[in-house]
Amino acid sequence: MAKRTGEKHHDIIDAAVKTFARTGYHRTRVADIAREAGVADGTVYIYFKNKEDILVSLFQDLMIRFVEDLYSELVQCQDANEKLKKIINYHLTTLAGKPDQAKVTQIELRQIDQAINEGISRPLKRYFELIEEVINEGIQQGLYRKDLDTKTARKVVFGGIDEVVTCWVMSNKQYDLTALSEPVFELLVRGLR
Amino acid sequence: MAKRTGEKHHDIIDAAVKTFARTGYHRTRVADIAREAGVADGTVYIYFKNKEDILVSLFQDLMIRFVEDLYSELVQCQDANEKLKKIINYHLTTLAGKPDQAKVTQIELRQIDQAINEGISRPLKRYFELIEEVINEGIQQGLYRKDLDTKTARKVVFGGIDEVVTCWVMSNKQYDLTALSEPVFELLVRGLR
Amino acid sequence: MAKRTGEKHHDIIDAAVKTFARTGYHRTRVADIAREAGVADGTVYIYFKNKEDILVSLFQDLMIRFVEDLYSELVQCQDANEKLKKIINYHLTTLAGKPDQAKVTQIELRQIDQAINEGISRPLKRYFELIEEVINEGIQQGLYRKDLDTKTARKVVFGGIDEVVTCWVMSNKQYDLTALSEPVFELLVRGLR
Amino acid sequence: MAKRTGEKHHDIIDAAVKTFARTGYHRTRVADIAREAGVADGTVYIYFKNKEDILVSLFQDLMIRFVEDLYSELVQCQDANEKLKKIINYHLTTLAGKPDQAKVTQIELRQIDQAINEGISRPLKRYFELIEEVINEGIQQGLYRKDLDTKTARKVVFGGIDEVVTCWVMSNKQYDLTALSEPVFELLVRGLR
DNA sequence: CATGAATGAGCGTTCATTCAT
């Protein structure tokens, strides 16, 4: 009855996403996650350093896959505009399809002592770089203004998308997030031009 | 040496801003705030319902004043463009000048159970409305696209500004936030046109 | 608009009886009593040493008056039997007519550190003596057994009556306590014979 | 050196009896019980819902065993008189041999919000029923008056015994409680005849 | 690897009491 290695690790991550989304990070007890995952409390500590590590790992897993997948989609795009459109669309579509993840990413994740968290900022930074690369590409391609401050532009782009998602999560997902892809793109691409 | 009424309330708010900014909301003990404010632990509970109420009240105070002051500046502006510029500038300048408040607003405040928090969302909503009004005005004035989705535009505008501030706070305020006012405005106003 | 001296003292005692009966001694805050009495918190401490002192004083007041009044009734009785009947009847009638007092006497009063409480035991002791005197008188009058252990008899007599009252209070006073006067008397007087 | 399951539960009950008897329920800190039991504070909460639950559980344990044991003794008795004698004797003997339990039962237990306490009244009710059954049996056997109000008789019987124990506890157990078995029986049985 | 009983540090909150006015 051997279980595949890593199966429990995955069970715990899954359970954590569900539980954090339902109850919130601080209100979730490690014991709750363990029960949801069908393992003993102690088992959680075989796979994770501590409670915070679960949240961070969970985010890393999601983010790394997200960026990888997004990247492999971007290479198929012709120019920066198409890429920006893809980014926005992929970002919104992904979270629209995974409400629990969206909740955790937008709300619960921000309940950690940011200052310390390497673990969160590193994968996020990779996403930021991706956006910046696209912006730079757009400048090179003559699609966007030459005098654009890439870093600031990236912040506005990411901040804009992020806020749209946050509002959707806080509204209890009562409308179609994906439908906002187009208008958000229009707003941002014009900003860059 | 009688103290003015309300002075303690103010002392506690002040102490809380300082302490939350320094230590983070969850790591701050009510006793820490009390000591910093120079009052007894119990005194805190004369003025606030509980620890969370301190954070919420604090934000309400700041936000209500912020929106009021901003509003009185806006009425002096000629058109939507000028108003948008004022909003961005006022937002960045205000927080650039009050690093502790910025820290609390951008980071600590987001550590609360959003679901519950009427107290936070109401004053924020007023700010959102202000932004939306400006966007609508711009449409009316023919400055911005007619087909603009005001709500989505507002989210991108606010999200963009907010992310710029958050990045500045997380960078430990190592650069001049106010200087970003102009590029952020350019990005957003073009997006709206 | 001068108030008679002692008026507030009385107001507080009254408020305490009501509040203790409604909420229970431990759950009652001194501030509750003060509000009910229409005085400031601090005023309570002008008239009473502390919270416990209110309960004790209250009981002393009641008990001393109870014993005095009972005594003056007893002198009019012919023999021990009549006196015993009077004691039982008076005890039950008094408490039946003052449900709040009954609640406090039977339930709340017993929540105090008995060991220490002089204040409670002294007035109670006087009541015990009264009962013992009647029993002794009954023995002298040949109404009760000569070999009766007066102290033990007193305990059984008082305990019997007391339990009847307690049961009535705990039943939320759903039946006529006074009606039990006769059967209780029958049980106790036969026990003494 | 594995401990038997349930051993800690028992340790805590034991520690609680000792500590409540020595210090009184309200003055006892949960930490005191834990220390006395040789367990951590948190361990107490694995076995008991809260502090009050310790007191209630403790009483239930004692009372249920008391009633069971008493019951098995009663079935060996010939008639109601013998049974009544057994009840009184068993009641006094049991408590005389366990002064800590007596203290807790007679004094500390009465410091709880009666209103709520199902937990206390249920096992007590079983004892009351036992007494009532004996009284009824006595009536059937022609030993006691036919016109006896069983419920009232039970209250007087229980109240009488209870008061005798309370007085003994409050006197710091300076005399032999068991010796009162005979006179109390005489008083009560005559009352029933 | 897995378990889950046990741990004990940690803290928010209450409220009886005081005292300057």
Place this chain on the structure above:
DNA sequence: AATGAATGAACGCTCATTCAT
């Protein structure tokens, strides 16, 4: 005498983490 704002000691309870099995 009266006030009521302020005090601060006191403690029940939680829960992340450990470790013997």
